[in-house]
Amino acid sequence: MSPRPVSAAEAGLLxxxxxxxxxxxxxxxxxxxxxxxxxxxxxxxxxxxRTWALLIAxxxxxxxxxxxxxxxxxxxxxxxxxxxxxxxxxxxTSGSWPLAILVFCASVTVPLAKLIALxxxxxxxxxxxxxxxxxxxxxxRLVELVGRWSMLDIFVVTLMVGLVxxxxxxxxxxxxGAVAFASVVVLTMFAAMSFxxxxxxxxxxxxxx
Amino acid sequence: MSHEHLIACHECDLLLRPPELExxxxxxxxxxxxxxxxxxxxxxxxxxxxxxxxxxxxxLANMFPIMGLQIGGNQVSCxxxxxxxxxYHEGMQELGVLVLITTVIVPTxxxxxxxxxxxxxxxxxxxxxxxxxxxxxxxxxxxSMVEVFMLGxxxxxxxxxxxxxxxxxxxxxxxxxxxVLITAAMSSFNPRQxxxxxxxxxx
Numbered sequence: 001m002s003p004r005p006v007s008a009a010e011a012g013l014l015x016x017x018x019x020x021x022x023x024x025x026x027x028x029x030x031x032x033x034x035x036x037x038x039x040x041x042x043x044x045x046x047x048x049x050r051t052w053a054l055l056i057a058x059x060x061x062x063x064x065x066x067x068x069x070x071x072x073x074x075x076x077x078x079x080x081x082x083x084x085x086x087x088x089x090x091x092x093t094s095g096s097w098p099l100a101i102l103v104f105c106a107s108v109t110v111p112l113a114k115l116i117a118l119x120x121x122x123x124x125x126x127x128x129x130x131x132x133x134x135x136x137x138x139x140x141r142l143v144e145l146v147g148r149w150s151m152l153d154i155f156v157v158t159l160m161v162g163l164v165x166x167x168x169x170x171x172x173x174x175x176x177g178a179v180a181f182a183s184v185v186v187l188t189m190f191a192a193m194s195f196x197x198x199x200x201x202x203x204x205x206x207x208x209x
Numbered sequence: 210m211s212h213e214h215l216i217a218c219h220e221c222d223l224l225l226r227p228p229e230l231e232x233x234x235x236x237x238x239x240x241x242x243x244x245x246x247x248x249x250x251x252x253x254x255x256x257x258x259x260x261x262x263x264x265x266x267x268x269l270a271n272m273f274p275i276m277g278l279q280i281g282g283n284q285v286s287c288x289x290x291x292x293x294x295x296x297y298h299e300g301m302q303e304l305g306v307l308v309l310i311t312t313v314i315v316p317t318x319x320x321x322x323x324x325x326x327x328x329x330x331x332x333x334x335x336x337x338x339x340x341x342x343x344x345x346x347x348x349x350x351x352x353s354m355v356e357v358f359m360l361g362x363x364x365x366x367x368x369x370x371x372x373x374x375x376x377x378x379x380x381x382x383x384x385x386x387x388x389v390l391i392t393a394a395m396s397s398f399n400p401r402q403x404x405x406x407x408x409x410x411x412x
Contacts (some may be wrong), residue, residue, distance in 0.1 A: 005240055006224045008217035013224070015217035018344050019404040022212045034410045036340035096367050103364060137220060137241040144351070149353055151311060155361025156368070158308050161299070162292025163278050163285060163369065170280070170372070174301045182307055189351060201221040201241065 003152050010205050014040045044196035051122045054191035059115060059185065061180045066108075068177030075170035083106065083177060084153060106152040107181075114150075114188050117143050121195060128203040140197045147192055150185045154178060160169075218243055221378035252399040259328040261318050266387045271313060273379035275362060280373040288380060289313060311354040316391060318347050323394060326403070335406065342399050350395070384389045 008015050013022045015029070018038035031040045069081035082090070084107050091100035117139055124131060157178050164172040216227045220243035230248035238245055249255075270289070277286035287295075289312060297305035322342050330337040331334050336342075360382060370376050 005382065006235075007222040008224050008254065009222055011224055013211070013212050013215075013217065015222065017219065018347070019340065019407070020216060020219065020401065021404070021409065022210070022215055022217055035407050036344070038340070038344065091364075091367070094371055099364055099367050102360070106360075133221075134241060137243070141220075141243070144238045148351060148354055149360075150355055151357050151359050152364065154308065155354075155358045156365045158292050158296060158304070159275065159287070159361060159365040160368065162277065162287035162295045163365075164372070165285065165295070166280055166283050169283065174296055174304060175251065175301055178304055180299065181303055183294075186307070193351070198222040201223070 001054035006203070007201065007205055009042055009202070010162075013162055014042060016040060017044075019146070026181065035205050043198055043202075044194060047194055047196040047199060048122055051118065051191050054187050054194060055115065055118055056123065058184050058187040058191065062115065062182045065177055066180035068180060069175035070153065070177040070181060071160060072173045072175050073164075073170065074173075081175065084181065087153070087156075094166065102145070103156075106149045110146055110150050111181075111184055111188065113146055114143055114192075118188065118191050118195065121200070125195075127200040130203050133200050136200050137197055140192075140195065140200070144192050147189050150188075151182070154182050154185070166174075212272065218245060234340040242388035248399045249397060249399065252397045253327055253330055253402065255270070256394050257331055259390050259397065260320050260327060261388060263390040263394055264324065266316055266383050266390060267320060269362075270380045270383035270387050273383065275384070276366065276369075277371060279376065280395065286376070286378060291310040311352055312341050312358045315349050316355050316387070317352045319346065319353050320391070320394070322346055322349075323398065327398075330403070333404070339403060339407065343403065346400070353391065354395075355384065355391055357371040359384050359388045384406050 008022060009170065012024050012025045015022055016033040016036060016038055019033060019036040021033055021035045022036055023040065025042065060151050066084055066152060069083055070087070071082040073080045073082065081139055088100050088108065091103060093095070111194045121136060121140055121143075160172045161174050164170055215224055217224050218238040218241060221238060221241040223238055223240045225239065227245070228235055230246075232248055232250040235247045236245040254371055255277060272288070274286035274288050275292075277284060290309070292310045293305045295305075296308065313379060322345055325336060326342050349351065364379075377405065
């Protein structure tokens with residue numbers, strides 16, 4: 001076997017998160033990178049606490065985001081409140097099922113999968129698990145990549161509201177669910193940013209010492 | 210062991226010797242598989258070309274209507290800012306601001322910073338405050354959502370055609386092109402090449 005992998009932290013080195021320069025870890029409260037001037041941290045500060053806080057807030061808002069209407073349509077003949085799910089159903093029944101699947105993935109699957117995935121990552125990192133580290137890192141990368149696509153529904157509502165306002169004929173306005181939904185997206189994005197994937201690999205070192 | 214010739218993976222903190230790359234090559238972390246850095250031929254020049262085109266398209270995308278709608282004799286159209294403003298006036302200020310940030314403010318800031326960094330670089334010098342600019346680019350990246358917005362345009366187009374006659378506007382095509390250009394600019398840009406040119410102050 002090749003020599004045991006050594007992490008920068010173990011070698012007493014700090015990796016600058018901004019420019020990628022390694023520098024010696026000198027105990028000093030106000031340590032800055034000698035190349036780019038960024039604050040140096042061994043790991044993202046309070047990574048797990050911040051991730052959990054943002055995740056819990058997102059979990060709570062996930063409920064109103066799915067129950068409350070995101071869009072309100074009013075016309076002479078009818079009035080209608082649309083939730084995220086009823087929007088998907090509408091696309092499906094009107095025959096555009098490829099779009100229905102797409103919106104379902106972006107608005108229903110991705111936010112929930114993201115909440116579960118980040119909770120799993122935070123939980124396993126907290127318990128210093130060495131279980132499937134490579135797959136967990138890959139999961140983290142995936143979460144960071146797909147999270148932004150959940151903003152899709154917010155943009156759709158924006159465009160519908162911006163276009164459909166024929167005074168007496170039909171008017172579309174945004175519902176309170178849209179605010180909750182947007183908050184879930186933003187909060188989970190911040191949660192993913194606060195999580196430090198290096199925590200997944202840290203137990204590796206401690207174990208075989 | 211001297212650490213000047215080493216790097217650490219930003220995703221798993223593995224200490225390693227940076228592999229030499231051929232043009233067009235990508236370096237991956239041997240432990241976790243993260244992309245460490247890329248090397249590409251004339252990357253900054255290409256990034257500059259994409260950036261300049263993206264700035265022009267950003268103007269078109271924001272000035273012209275995305276689409277128009279016709280019901281009976283009535284016709285309305287909306288631009289991105291008029292749609293966001295509508296949300297704002299309806300009491301959904303947070304939403305209006307969020308939409309503006311992710312589709313106009315962040316992409317514009319991104320492209321202007323790229324221009325600020327790349328134009329002097331192509332003339333052979335480094336502009337002041339480079340570290341702050343590159344850090345800002347890193348920070349802005351996840352919040353630039355032109356491609357998601359483009360998909361949003363397509364979905365609302367489908368929903369609206371059931372209701373009325375939809376007339377695609379100039380901004381619709383501009384957003385489609387913008388999506389490609391911003392992605393191309395950001396993926397050809399090679400910040401590592403710039404970081405390596407900066408001096409290291411002895412501590």
